[in-house]
Amino acid sequence: MGQTLKCISPIDGSVFAQRDALSLEAAQAEIARLRAAQAAWAARPLQERVDLVMAGVAAVGAMNDEIVPELAHMMGRPVRYGGEFGGFNERASHMASIAAESLANVEVGEDETFKRYIKRVPHGVVFVVAPWNYPYMTAINTVAPALIAGNVVALKHATQTLLVGERMAQAFHSAGVPEDVFANLFLGHDVTSALIAENAFDFVNFTGSVGGGQAMERAAAGTFTGVGTELGGKDPGYVMEDADLDAAVDTLIDGAMFNSGQCCCGIERIYVHESLFDAFVEKAVAIVSGYKLGHPMDEATTLGPMANVRFAAEVRAQISEAIEAGATAHIAPFAEDDGGAYLTPQILTNVTHDMRVMRDESFGPVVGIMKVSSDAEAIALMNDSEFGLTASLWTQDLDRAMRVGDQIETGTVFMNRADYLDPGLCWTGCKNTGRGGGLSVIGFHNLTRPKSYHLKKVTQA
Incomplete structure (x- = not known):
């Protein structure tokens, strides 16, 4: 047979x-x-x-x-x-x-x-x-x-x-x-x-x-x-104190949520300088709260179901475990969340690298956001991963981005953009990527x- x-x-x-x-x-x-x-x-x-x-x-x-x-x-x-x-x-x-x-x-x-x-x-x-x-x-x-x-x-x-x-x-x-x-x-x-x-x-x-x-x-x-x-990966974004805040929020959150988060180089964790942290989270929550979860054939839908119920179950498990360990969830359940493939997108703060949502590939519409106080702290956190596909840096200082990028274990370094394959550049990774x-x-x-x-x-x- x-x-x-x-x-x-x-x-x-x-x-x-x-x-x-x-x-x-x-x-x-x-x-x-x-x-x-x-x-x-x-x-x-x-x-x-x-x-x-x-x-x-x-x-x-x-x-x-x-x-x-x-x-x-x-x-x-x-x-x-x-x-x-x-x-x-x-x-x-x-x-x-x-x-x-x-x-x-x-x-x-x-x-x-x-x-x-x-x-x-x-x-x-x-x-x-x-x-x-x-x-x-x-x-x-x-x-x-x-x-x-x-x-x-x-x-x-x-x-x-x-x-x-x-x-x-x-x-x-x-x-x-x-x-x-x-x-x-x-x-x-x-x-x-x-x-x-x-x-x-x-x-x-x-x-x-x-x-x-x-x-x-x-x-x-x-x-x-x-x-x-x-x-795949667990791609980080790092928002420095001189970043264009609105551009950073719009791009990183889109990078985390587009295609229901099912992107090889999607943003799965974000580190924000302490001076911008509260404003970044507020703007991010406003964006995600405005998404329309629904049937993908409906032109009004901005977020469709995940590709398979088992994929959604893994994302739900990571979110639930993080909340039980002390994370704060900022998005209330959407009415269209059916407990199956249709999943409420989620933003988490008070997260740590002890939580799977900040370590394991989620491949879904969830992102954890952490506060940092220096480049050194951000670099250490970005490198604290078994994956290395892309990293997205947000700053107005090109030289600083290159210095930070040189210290990140990754395949591609983005500055002021994310989640894009430039065919003129090699698409590659390191570590378990x-x-x-x-x-x-x-x-x-x-x-x-x-x-x-x-x-x-x-x-x-």
């Missing part, structure tokens, strides 16, 4: 979509088909690959009117926000624009005797395991540059957003990307692990939980398959391998 993958809609708990997972044998056949096509794809001119990928991106954009309500049903994001095509297109477009330079040979030197250079060559078959929270944007981070670099791609999407990979494959194929170059695979966990363990792939890129990343690395152990991981890097020139380098050429010329005596 085969496995059936089911997307349970957070709107009402119904089965929104289901697909049969591939058996190991069927998955092996699909990957063999991809591998057989890779050399011919890589042999195509770079500009041809770029044009085909960008045509696929445009084809996804043409589906946006269907995609937006589909996402609302699958993972709960309100339709008022219009989907992900803006970021999807921005990231792919940037990677396309830098491809020629990023993939160019490194010329080491040539004289009468030798020609020496380093070439970037594709890994071969790249396996992309994408998450549900920003299912299109996270997938394109790897899919676009991997294909542009001459790899073939197998995409496995999270069951919560079951239809996203199917949509992407349909769009790319309609635009001319061959079916045996980019494939969407419906896979269960056991088959996924078995494929990695038998060295079916040449590179694996995984975005998800720490536990999921550990499972990927265990499966790849001994295969020498490269594994890139982005495993994982290893690797996407986007930017480094993204291309991670999706290729260096190949050195040391060519001795035949010369006449």
Whole structure:
């Protein structure tokens, strides 16, 4: 009996979509088909690959009117926000624009005797395991540059957003990307692990939980398959005494609550200089109190349900434990809070790092705010985490932000902004956030391998 993958809609708990997972044998056949096509794809001119990928991106954009309500049903994001095509297109477009330079040979030197250079060559078959929270944007981070670099791609999407990979494959194929170059695979966990363990792939890129990343690395152990991981975070914001208070509150609270807090680089803890603390909290409470929790298909809704009841249960547990330990909750329960996926957003003060809400990834609409008196105190608290994805610094002093940023254990330092992926910068992390890097020139380098050429010329005596 085969496995059936089911997307349970957070709107009402119904089965929104289901697909049969591939058996190991069927998955092996699909990957063999991809591998057989890779050399011919890589042999195509770079500009041809770029044009085909960008045509696929445009084809996804043409589906946006269907995609937006589909996402609302699958993972709960309100339709008022219009989907992900803006970021999807921005990231792919940037990677396309830098491809020629990023993939160019490194010329080491040539004289009468030798020609020496380093070439970037594709890994071969790249396996992309994408998450549900920003299912299109996270997938394109790897899919676009991997294909542009001459790899073939197998995409496995999270069951919560079951239809996203199917949509992407349909769009790319309609635009001319061959079916045996980019494939969407419906896979269960056991088959996924078995494929990695038998060295079916040449590179694996995984975005998800720490536990999921550990499972990927265990499966790849001994295969020498490269594994890139982005495993979430507990991203801090630090508001210094000279910050633009209104801008800091608006951006950090939006970074904490947007998408029901289900953002890889969402703000999960905030440290505010004591001189601004009370005003910051007051403004933050006013913003969150004005949110409209409700059905994501309603244009008036600003905060939809969390993607799954079990995700909401974890957030409720963290909030409840913190309150029992002495934290102060500032947001009264919303009428629409059903005890399930629809969850009241929460701001907590009187929190400490002894509480899980300030240590464990919440991935929901809750943020703890602490008072600090110095950069040194804020730095120590920001670094007191097993994660390191981004940190958001709020000050008018660029030099100070750089000095503080140099001391934070993180992948990205923001100044006066938060929760954004600039495709010109490497998207990376440290500690339990994982290893690797996407986007930017480094993204291309991670999706290729260096190949050195040391060519001795035949010369006449």
